[in-house]
Amino acid sequence: MKRTYEMAQLRRPPNRLTPAEYDLYQLEGRTWEEKAEFLGGNSTTAISSNNDLRSQALTRDKLIAYSILYLHQFPFPEIKAVGHPARGFPGAAALKSVKEVSAYLETQAEFPLFMKPIAGNAGAGSIWVDGYADGMLLLRNGNTIPVAQYFERWLCLEGIVLQAVAHPHPEIAARFGPRLATARIVVLVTEDGPLVHRAALRIPAGKNMVDNFQHGASGNLLGAIEIDTGIVSNVIGKNKTRLDTIATHPDTGEQIIGFALPDWERAKDMCIRAAPLFPGIKYQSWDIAFTEQGPQTIEVNSGGDVDVLQLASGRGVADATWWKVFREPPPRSLLHRWFARSGPWSQRP
Numbered sequence: 001m002k003r004t005y006e007m008a009q010l011r012r013p014p015n016r017l018t019p020a021e022y023d024l025y026q027l028e029g030r031t032w033e034e035k036a037e038f039l040g041g042n043s044t045t046a047i048s049s050n051n052d053l054r055s056q057a058l059t060r061d062k063l064i065a066y067s068i069l070y071l072h073q074f075p076f077p078e079i080k081a082v083g084h085p086a087r088g089f090p091g092a093a094a095l096k097s098v099k100e101v102s103a104y105l106e107t108q109a110e111f112p113l114f115m116k117p118i119a120g121n122a123g124a125g126s127i128w129v130d131g132y133a134d135g136m137l138l139l140r141n142g143n144t145i146p147v148a149q150y151f152e153r154w155l156c157l158e159g160i161v162l163q164a165v166a167h168p169h170p171e172i173a174a175r176f177g178p179r180l181a182t183a184r185i186v187v188l189v190t191e192d193g194p195l196v197h198r199a200a201l202r203i204p205a206g207k208n209m210v211d212n213f214q215h216g217a218s219g220n221l222l223g224a225i226e227i228d229t230g231i232v233s234n235v236i237g238k239n240k241t242r243l244d245t246i247a248t249h250p251d252t253g254e255q256i257i258g259f260a261l262p263d264w265e266r267a268k269d270m271c272i273r274a275a276p277l278f279p280g281i282k283y284q285s286w287d288i289a290f291t292e293q294g295p296q297t298i299e300v301n302s303g304g305d306v307d308v309l310q311l312a313s314g315r316g317v318a319d320a321t322w323w324k325v326f327r328e329p330p331p332r333s334l335l336h337r338w339f340a341r342s343g344p345w346s347q348r349p
Helices: 001-008 019-023 062-071 098-107 149-156 168-176 265-278 309-314 320-325 334-339
Strands: 079-083 092-093 113-117 126-133 134-141 144-145 160-164 184-192 193-203 220-223 233-238 242-245 281-291 294-302
Touching: 001 019, 062 160, 062 265, 062 294, 079 098, 092 098, 098 149, 134 149, 144 149, 184 265, 184 309, 184 320, 193 265, 193 309, 193 320, 220 309, 233 309, 265 281, 265 294
Parallel strands: 079 092
Antiparallel strands: 079 160, 113 126, 113 160, 126 134, 134 144, 184 193, 184 281, 193 220, 220 233, 233 242, 281 294
């Protein structure tokens, strides 16, 4: 009865936790205070209702975001080419058709390349390309894909960015192999300025070309990062049918838990300094890679999935710091007002 009552309470705003998410976060046996800090994927604060909708275009379009970072001299993997009928980027080849893309890959491209849609998210359409031959993209995981199939799909929708593949910092490569592991660093923009709120490390494993976790289904790992020290304090991965602690990397056998990320302070400072460049976005999720040249920005999102942060640390994101910045939107009707629970999220300044 208690479980049923609590699950019913947590389905109400602001948490909007589904029964599946209640089980995913293994909330059974926790205190009510701990449970109430978890947000579901449909929570309005989790999906950035506190961000200015007009400003979100600055982050949803990667070329716009990279242009802002380029202007202010923040590092990111070099853009070699842009596949789009009309758009381009300073110093990058402008490829307006599949024919031009194919010619570039055959005669000019320096491999490996990382390709991703200009407006993609959650890793959709992102591929690591090791070569090109006979009209086929040769992918890092050993698969191939016809260049026409890939570019006709994404070129007509939003276009493609072709970037140089950044090489991981030697300490990262020694533990995780020759691929980038990116930190999801959440910055909250408060009245007193930006602050780093939470962080998680997405760790690639197996033949995966990207480090997305997908609740463990991808085979990658997910680590919790201690904000003050940059130490990876916990790592989880899929163990048969459930998420479990994974102390060592499955490919290298190296210890992960207790590992201090290189250049962590530089990475945090970079996010703090860059945050004001995206005004109107109070909830910013920065994906930072630790490369041999230092921290580099992979992308910035307005909002972002809270699941990686909550799964990695085992703690909900909606703590006291969170509610100092955000508020649950006011109910639209008497019914919504009745449905919403009271709490710090409902207090209006």
